[in-house]
Amino acid sequence: MDGRWTRSMDLDSDVNNLANDGLGIDRSSVPGFYSGKTIFVTGAxxxxxxxxxxxxxxxxxxxGVIYILIxxxxxxNIEERKQELMKCKLFDKLRKEQPNFERKLQAIEGDIVLPELGLSEKNKQLLIEKINVVFHSAATVRFDEHLRTAVELNVLPVRKIIQLCRQFKSLMVLVHVSTAYANCDRPYIEESIYEPHVQPQKLIDSLQWMDNDMVEAVTPKLLGNKPNTYTFTKQLAEAMLKTEGAGLPIAVVRPSIVGAAWKEPVQGWIDNSNGPSGLCIAAGKGLLRSMKGDFKAVADIIPVDIPVNMMITVAWYTACFKPKQTLVYNCTTGAVNPITWGDLQEKVMDFFKKTPLDACFRRPNTSFTCNEMMHDYWVFVSHMLPAYVADAGYRLIGRKPRMVKVYNKLHRSMESLSYFTSHSWEWTNGNxxxxxxxLSEVDRKMFFFDPRQIHWPTYIEDFCYGAKHYVLNEDESGLPAARAHLKKLRNIRYMFNTCIAVVFWRVLIARSQIARNVWNLILSLVFKFVRYFKITSTIQKP
Incomplete structure (x- = not known):
């Protein structure tokens, strides 16, 4: 059927009406289900x-206990990394409500690229005996990863997780975090696992004998219409779940572009500059002036708390009602509450002009263009020329030049995202x-995941504030200086444009009598205006 594996269409037939069973499963509420349960999380x-x-x-x-693979x-060491994790501002609210929450969080040493996840025999047996729910979210999110590395981080760990889960004595569900773009070579994407054009095992076998140069040579052919190794290997991971995970209670959650928190635990919280947050920061700093993309295309951004709530409730549903097939859940906004890249860009610019970032390179002013020649022109004029001028200035004052390097990194990021800013997709959301x-009404409010309620102007403001406050660590006390700096940049821009206009006119005046006459007329009007203003001011004096 359309090149994809079928799934159960009658999901209601999987529902069991019992509230509890012999395994101690509480179906009446999500928190009740998790009571006493032991969880294993990768990518923590x-x-x-x-x-x-x-x-x-x-x-x-x-x-019960949450074991996290670190x-x-x-x-x-892993305990130091765990303590560093717990110090994150994200846990401030939890710290106030449950001061001893760290007792329920246990670090397990391991690595997804190692055989059997790098688990010691003792830790492996511990997990086998205790684990009820598994969340597998570990993956590389770099779009330009070498294919061999992407397979090692996105595909092979799925096989290791499946093999481990088959040994768990009390496993209720395995939730795998994929991406809505795993099948981005299709304009219409259903909640199904599509069969890839390359079988995972054949690719794995080939990578064992090919060197890196050979892999790079065949990568474009292997990717087909997919834009990068990330989306390609995430589809392969889903296919491996379908084939090698047969018989296990598995569910797949596919978020689109994950952005800052919408409601909780902190509005606008974000801890990285990947994807849209990096572009927002670059735009706010005045670095990003032109972005290749369609301003009418849908920016399918999903706040991080929505897929997280969906993961938690998906685990509850899969464990309690035991669907006959592996269910896939598209977690996107485009079909139900769309916002375009043009609208997003406008709201980001409005925010950063009112609430500027510290030490901006230039005034924020970003635009999308579909024309590749125009984009290349503006990149040269608005990106690289200012970068070389700035680096020349750094050298003159004895500082290390850095702007060309910054722009080269920015351009790599722009290039990796341009595919997603130039296309739109339609996803189904029946599951x-x-x-x-x-869900009960109480659980629906506690574990909200309906993106129809997002008010985009408010959310974008929170997103930008989160990038400023949590990623760049800039606080409100620096706003007056940031606004003064932005005003200074505006004045410099006006002076520069005026100088360019004067030089331009002088060149024309030297070669054209008509231009000279126009110039003299403008000057005479200016002098008359100044004289009139002085006379009026003198008359008005007492």
Whole structure:
């Protein structure tokens, strides 16, 4: 059927009317279900993972233990990384409500790229005995990742998670976090797992004997109509879940572009400059002047608390009502509450002109263009020329030049996002609506995931404020200086434009009698106006 695997169409037939069963499953409420349950989370130190942990602990106070897989770093062991995680401002609200919440959070040393996730035998047996719910959100989110690395981080860990889950004695559900763009080569995307044109195992076998140069050479052919290795490998991961995870209670959640928090725990909270937040910061700093894309295309941004709430409730529904098929949940805004990139750009500019960032490079002024030649022109004129001039100035005062390097990094980010700012998609959301209908009124409010209620102007303001406050660590006390700096940049711009106009006219005047006459007329009018103003002022004096 249309190149995809079928799924169960009659979801209601999967519903069991019992409130509880012998396994101690409470179907009456989401917090009740999680009471006493043991959770395993990968990707816990990532953006989505942090919000997931905070929401589980705060909204399900009777939850058992949450085990988080953490990779040690050279400078930090897993306990130090856990403590660093807990110090995040995201947990301030939870800290006040449950001062001892850290007791329910246990770090497990491991790494998704290692065999068996790098788990020690002791930790592996611990998980086998205790785990009830698994959330797998670990992945690389870099769009330009080398294909070999993308497979190692996005595809192979899925196989390891499946193999581990098959050993769990009390597993109720495995929730996998994918992306709404896993099938972005299609304009219409259903809540189904589509069959890829390349089978995961064949690609894995090929990567074992190909060197990196060979992999890079065949990557464009393997990607087909997909824009990058991220979307390609996320589709392969879904296919692997379907084939190798058969028989396991699995659900897939597909968020689109994940942005700052909408409602909780902190409005506008964000901790990274990836994707749209990086572009917002670049636009607010006056660095980003031209972005390739269609201002009429839909910007399918989803606040992070929406997919997190969906993940939590999807786990509840899958464990309690046991659907016969692996259900996929598209978590997007475009079909029900769209905002275009043009509207987004306008609201971002309005915010940063009223609430500027500190030490702006230039005044915020960004625009989208579909014309590649116009975009290249503005990149040269508005990006690279100012960058080279600024670096020359840095060299003159003995400082290290940096603006060309900053712009090169910005251009790589722009290029990776241009595909998504130039296209629109349509997603179905039947499973999304079914899940919402199964929740009680109380759970629907506590675990909200309906994007129809988002008021975009307010949300974009919160998003921009979050980028300023939480990513750049800029507070309100710096606003007067930032506004004064922005005014200074405006005056410099006016002076520069005036000088260019004068030079332009002088060149014309030297070669054209008509232009000379126009110039003299303008000057005479200016002198007359000044003289009239002086005479009027003298008469009005007592």
């Amino acid at each position: 130190t990532g953006f989505v993972g942090k919000v997931l942990i905070e929401k589980l602990l705060r909204s399900c106070p009777d939850i 990779r040690p770093k050279k400078s930090q 999304h609506d079914l899940l919402k209908s199964r």
